[in-house]
Amino acid sequence: MKIPLSIRRLELASLVLAVAVAACGKADVPRDTAQPITVRDIRVVNASLFTGWSDARTGTVLVAGTDGTIIRSEDGGETWAAARAAAPAADALFAIASDAAGATLVAAGENGSILYSEDAGRIWSRSRNDTVLGLRAVLSHPGDSIWIASGEQGLVLRSTDGAHTWQAVSTPARKLVAALAVAPVSGALLAAGEDGMLMRSADSGASWRRIDSGTTALISGFLVWPDKDLMLALCADGAVLRSESDGNRWTRVETGNKAYLTAIAYDARHGAALAVAADGGVLRSEDLGNSWTRATTGTGAYLTSIHFHPGTAALLATGDQGTAVRSRDGGKSWKIVATGVTGNLESTVYDARHDRFIAFGQGGLLIRSSDAGAHWLGLRPNLDQYIHDAIEVPGTDALVAVGTRGWLIRSENAGASWEVVDAGLSSVTYLFSVVADPGSNAVLAAGPPGTIVRSEDAGRSWRKVLDLDSLSGGYFHQLVTDPVHDVIVALAGPGKVMRSADGGRSWQEADAVTDRHLYKGLAVPGSGLFVAVGLDGVIQRSADGLHWEIIDSGIRSSLQNVFFDAAAGKLYAMGDGGVILQAERNGTDWRPLATGVSEGIGHMIRDPRSGALIATGLQGLILRSQDAGASWQRIASGTRENLRQPLLDEITGALYVSGRGGSILRSDDGGRSWRPLLTQTRKSLKNLLLHPQSRSLIATGERIVRLTDLD
Numbered sequence: 082m083k084i085p086l087s088i089r090r091l092e093l094a095s096l097v098l099a100v101a102v103a104a105c106g107k108a109d110v111p112r113d114t115a116q117p118i119t120v121r122d123i124r125v126v127n128a129s130l131f132t133g134w135s136d137a138r139t140g141t142v143l144v145a146g147t148d149g150t151i152i153r154s155e156d157g158g159e160t161w162a163a164a165r166a167a168a169p170a171a172d173a174l175f176a177i178a179s180d181a182a183g184a185t186l187v188a189a190g191e192n193g194s195i196l197y198s199e200d201a202g203r204i205w206s207r208s209r210n211d212t213v214l215g216l217r218a219v220l221s222h223p224g225d226s227i228w229i230a231s232g233e234q235g236l237v238l239r240s241t242d243g244a245h246t247w248q249a250v251s252t253p254a255r256k257l258v259a260a261l262a263v264a265p266v267s268g269a270l271l272a273a274g275e276d277g278m279l280m281r282s283a284d285s286g287a288s289w290r291r292i293d294s295g296t297t298a299l300i301s302g303f304l305v306w307p308d309k310d311l312m313l314a315l316c317a318d319g320a321v322l323r324s325e326s327d328g329n330r331w332t333r334v335e336t337g338n339k340a341y342l343t344a345i346a347y348d349a350r351h352g353a354a355l356a357v358a359a360d361g362g363v364l365r366s367e368d369l370g371n372s373w374t375r376a377t378t379g380t381g382a383y384l385t386s387i388h389f390h391p392g393t394a395a396l397l398a399t400g401d402q403g404t405a406v407r408s409r410d411g412g413k414s415w416k417i418v419a420t421g422v423t424g425n426l427e428s429t430v431y432d433a434r435h436d437r438f439i440a441f442g443q444g445g446l447l448i449r450s451s452d453a454g455a456h457w458l459g460l461r462p463n464l465d466q467y468i469h470d471a472i473e474v475p476g477t478d479a480l481v482a483v484g485t486r487g488w489l490i491r492s493e494n495a496g497a498s499w500e501v502v503d504a505g506l507s508s509v510t511y512l513f514s515v516v517a518d519p520g521s522n523a524v525l526a527a528g529p530p531g532t533i534v535r536s537e538d539a540g541r542s543w544r545k546v547l548d549l550d551s552l553s554g555g556y557f558h559q560l561v562t563d564p565v566h567d568v569i570v571a572l573a574g575p576g577k578v579m580r581s582a583d584g585g586r587s588w589q590e591a592d593a594v595t596d597r598h599l600y601k602g603l604a605v606p607g608s609g610l611f612v613a614v615g616l617d618g619v620i621q622r623s624a625d626g627l628h629w630e631i632i633d634s635g636i637r638s639s640l641q642n643v644f645f646d647a648a649a650g651k652l653y654a655m656g657d658g659g660v661i662l663q664a665e666r667n668g669t670d671w672r673p674l675a676t677g678v679s680e681g682i683g684h685m686i687r688d689p690r691s692g693a694l695i696a697t698g699l700q701g702l703i704l705r706s707q708d709a710g711a712s713w714q715r716i717a718s719g720t721r722e723n724l725r726q727p728l729l730d731e732i733t734g735a736l737y738v739s740g741r742g743g744s745i746l747r748s749d750d751g752g753r754s755w756r757p758l759l760t761q762t763r764k765s766l767k768n769l770l771l772h773p774q775s776r777s778l779i780a781t782g783e784r785i786v787r788l789t790d791l792d
Contacts, residue, residue, distance in 0.1 A: 140434030157435030351411025424463030521584025531555020574598020691751035
């Protein structure tokens with residue numbers, strides 16, 4: 082079947098409904114069997130948040146999402162702490178539930194992940210089961226402490242020992258089982274999912290029989306009346322199913338709506354059932370689901386959740402693009418409420434103890450309302466953009482990172498939290514590079530389409546100093562600084578190379594040939610010489626950053642980066658096809674070095690203790706040379722992921738390198754051997770920063786990961 086929107090929305094729908102109801106060889110790459118390094122404190126700062134749970138008795142609120150993230154609050158969302166996992170995992174979590182007493186909590190998600198907590202969500206342990214299929218729903222049967230989880234390919238798991246171990250049970254389902262519920266009269270279990278699949282168990286989930294649902298559409302969730310024999314189920318084609326027979330028989334009710342129904346709630350004050358849809362609409366029934374009318378909300382945004390506030394009888398629906406709509410008359414009329422955010426809100430929970438709504442979503446977005454949804458306070462921003470570069474601003478506590486869609490963020494607490502800075506840039510601006518200019522104490526960031534911005538207050542505010550407004554005119558890849566001569570160069574590919582001699586306040590076009598794009602460059606310390614490399618083996622050099630000359634590299638393979646070994650006084654250019662070139666510090670004559678590999682090489686560093694050169698690249702490539710590049714040894718990395726720029730810890734001498742798939746490797750012996758760090762993510766990590774005061778390692782890219790207690 083064709084699901085109307087992404088699988089993420091399907092996962093979310095069932096969750097919201099549950100809340101509403103209650104040596105140089107070319108052939109073989111050496112593999113490493115080194116055990117991972119366990120870091121005591123790992124946190125993915127910007128995990129997307131999908132599902133939540135609250136305890137009305139204690140006021141504990143849990144929110145969970147990607148990268149195994151579970152965060153916890155006991156004070157109505159004022160403060161949050163990351164829950165601790167006995168075994169950190171990177172799997173996304175899509176459902177949280179508790180038993181009737183609140184003594185055991187269970188979170189379930191992708192790759193068969195099931196975690197349980199017996200201390201109100203502070204510490205989580207991994208359950209034992211034999212599946213790798215994704216799980217989408219979980220519940221505790223109130224009568225006998227049996228747990229049920231469901232998910233992909235008809236999977237239903239059952240636990241009889243407090244969620245510690247799980248066994249698969251046979252069901253008639255073959256596709257996604259997206260939602261679970263308990264029938265109000267008998268306590269029978271209901272499960273529903275794709276292709277109109279609906280099934281029932283009368284023995285606490287030990288066996289299941291299929292029920293005729295009368296539909297082939299996805300059934301995404303249930304609404305159960307606890308005090309009467311009545312249940313409703315939502316369909317992806319806009320219809321509602323209705324049962325008054327303890328879930329044994331169901332009737333399809335046409336609503337006049339064709340949009341995917343995502344969530345449902347009951348307004349006890351006005352006696353109305355209300356369902357929200359993917360097109361921003363709300364369906365309303367005053368006769369227990371027998372007939373429905375559509376209410377206009379004033380938005381076309383995808384709505385993901387709906388809640389009834391018992392104190393004020395207000396209804397609140399939230400969804401994409403930071404949307405919140407509110408009704409005070411049982412859902413007949415709606416008003417758009419300003420939330421102050423634009424990121425997608427994946428769901429909302431109601432904290433009854435503190436009388437607060439907490440909404441959450443992509444990139445770690447968290448907002449809170451203390452007046453039944455009328456007004457909102459931002460708790461954490463949406464940090465969902467890709468970060469291309471990040472720096473520590475010298476002489477300050479600030480970290481600054483830049484990325485896609487004109488994104489500028491900063492942190493003053495060693496990367497534990499970040500704020501988004503509005504520099505007035507358009508969404509087509511991609512910032513690839515950020516540098517600190519020591520001469521002016523300014524921070525500059527650059528990227529296409531020919532944009533350079535400048536900050537004089539450690540990234541708190543920014544001013545645009547160059548705006549070419551042309552992808553072909555200024556596709557800036559990197560800013561390069563020469564602090565001795567107070568010159569900054571913006572390397573382009575394609576487009577103009579630009580130069581500034583006044584700390585980045587003004588810019589002039591350099592005399593450089595850019596028909597072959599320049600990707601990376603450097604300033605040779607103390608000499609005023611700039612060297613840049615790029616497409617099809619191009620190498621250019623300049624004595625002042627203004628006038629450039631092309632140097633014959635002798636190759637046509639693209640060069641991805643250039644490195645200067647100050648101890649040996651030599652330059653190295655590296656790139657596609659395992660190419661490494663070497664030159665003296667003047668950069669005029671380049672010769673190829675024999676690497677014995679064909680994988681692309683993108684980065685290099687010198688280990689000061691051993692004097693070895695370390696090169697990293699595609700498919701987990703790590704090369705090491707003890708003789709200034711005359712010969713290279715392939716080092717086992719234990720990964721096939723592309724690796725980025727290595728980082729030296731100047732205090733301990735450890736080397737780190739990050740990469741795709743959430744990879745961070747560490748070497749404590751000058752690059753001779755490497756061990757992986759458990760990062761709790763599988764997303765690409767492009768950059769590494771080591772915050773010296775806190776001894777925190779901060780990785781950025783698709784995620785922001787903060788690792789502390791490294792030593």
